[in-house]
Amino acid sequence: MDNLKNVKILYIDDEEFIKEDAVEYLSFYCDNVYEASDGLDGLEKYKKLKPDIIITDIKMPKLNGIEMIKEIRKNDKTTKIIIATAFLETSYLIEAIELGLIKYLVKPIMEDTLLPVLESCLEHSVQNSSIFDIYGGFKFDILNQTLFLNKEQIALTKKELLFLELLIKNSKRAVKYDEFSNYVWDGNMTEDALRAIVQELRKKISKHSIKNISGIGYQINLLG
Numbered sequence: 237m238d239n240l241k242n243v244k245i246l247y248i249d250d251e252e253f254i255k256e257d258a259v260e261y262l263s264f265y266c267d268n269v270y271e272a273s274d275g276l277d278g279l280e281k282y283k284k285l286k287p288d289i290i291i292t293d294i295k296m297p298k299l300n301g302i303e304m305i306k307e308i309r310k311n312d313k314t315t316k317i318i319i320a321t322a323f324l325e326t327s328y329l330i331e332a333i334e335l336g337l338i339k340y341l342v343k344p345i346m347e348d349t350l351l352p353v354l355e356s357c358l359e360h361s362v363q364n365s366s367i368f369d370i371y372g373g374f375k376f377d378i379l380n381q382t383l384f385l386n387k388e389q390i391a392l393t394k395k396e397l398l399f400l401e402l403l404i405k406n407s408k409r410a411v412k413y414d415e416f417s418n419y420v421w422d423g424n425m426t427e428d429a430l431r432a433i434v435q436e437l438r439k440k441i442s443k444h445s446i447k448n449i450s451g452i453g454y455q456i457n458l459l460g
Contacts, residue, residue, distance in 0.1 A: 240354055244268040246287040248278035248304075249320070250296045258291070258320075258345065265351070275299030279307055282315075289316045289357050316357040320345055340380060368404050371457040372442035378404055383441070390440055395420050399433050403446065403456035410449035 243266050249255040255271055262269045270285055272278035276298040282290065290308075294301040305317055319340040339353045368376045375384045381397050383390040392400065398420045402411055417425035420433070434454065438446055447455045 239358060240265045241267055243289060243354075243358070244270070244285065244287045245289045245291065246270045246272060246278065246281055246285060248272040248275070248281075248290065248292040248296070248301070250274050250293065254343065261347070261350075265354070275301060275304035279304050282308060287315065289318065289354065291318045291320055294319060294321045318353060318357070368407075369459040370441060371445045371459060374441050374445070376400060376404060385441075392440070393436075395433055396437055396440075400437065400456075403454065404458070407456050407458045410447075410452045410455040412453040416453065 245262055245266050245268065247255060247258050247262065247269065248271070249258070250273055252273075255273070259269050259271050270281060270287065272281045274296045275292075278290070278292060278296075279299065281287075292301045292304065299307075301319060301321075308315065308317070320343055321340065322343040339356065341349055341353065368378060370376055373385060374390075376382070377384070378401060381401070383392055383400070399416065402415065402419045406415075413425075413430065416430060417423055421429065434446060434448075445457050447457055449455055
């Protein structure tokens with residue numbers, strides 16, 4: 237984790253105990269960890285410190301996390317922002333994603349979930365959106381493994397998520413049957429299982445969103 241040593245992190249949360257624990261934990265990996273107690277304090281600290289990564293709660297006094305992010309994004313599209321929240325409210329999350337959110341985490345935050353996200357912040361550019369528009373008005377956030385329609389989250393099974401992720405990662409071509417077998421079923425795919433997952437996904441999104449390329453496999457119908 238030496239690549240995190242010189243990263244400047246601002247952690248914002250109005251719950252003192254949670255904030256202290258998080259700052260102490262982050263300090264094991266980063267030499268420059270700062271804290272703020274609410275959205276307004278966070279905005280002031282952001283302007284003063286210019287952090288590389290912001291980790292913030294959503295529901296806070298004075299200025300909530302979403303409003304704070306909006307203020308930051310008026311002039312800054314590059315600072316990496318992670319939301320840490322006890323409540324996965326879809327209306328908040330889709331708005332945060334549209335504001336260039338890198339990732340959202342559900343409290344309590346564990347080491348095995350936080351560290352990979354911090355690593356992804358070092359690799360990910362905010363300008364390279366993780367949101368993909370699928371035929372029919374659907375949006376898939378590949379970074380957070382979430383499917384939305386009109387700001388409503390659509391539940392997918394683990395295999396459906398893997399199937400959709402593989403299609404989107406290879407949207408310029410047809411994904412072959414053996415690729416689905418290896419990626420989704422660990423090499424043990426049956427024809428019935430493949431047909432079933434395609435049928436279920438077409439019910440949840442659109443029958444036109446996944447195209448069957450005869451004799452080869454399937455391709456996703458993305459917009460733009």
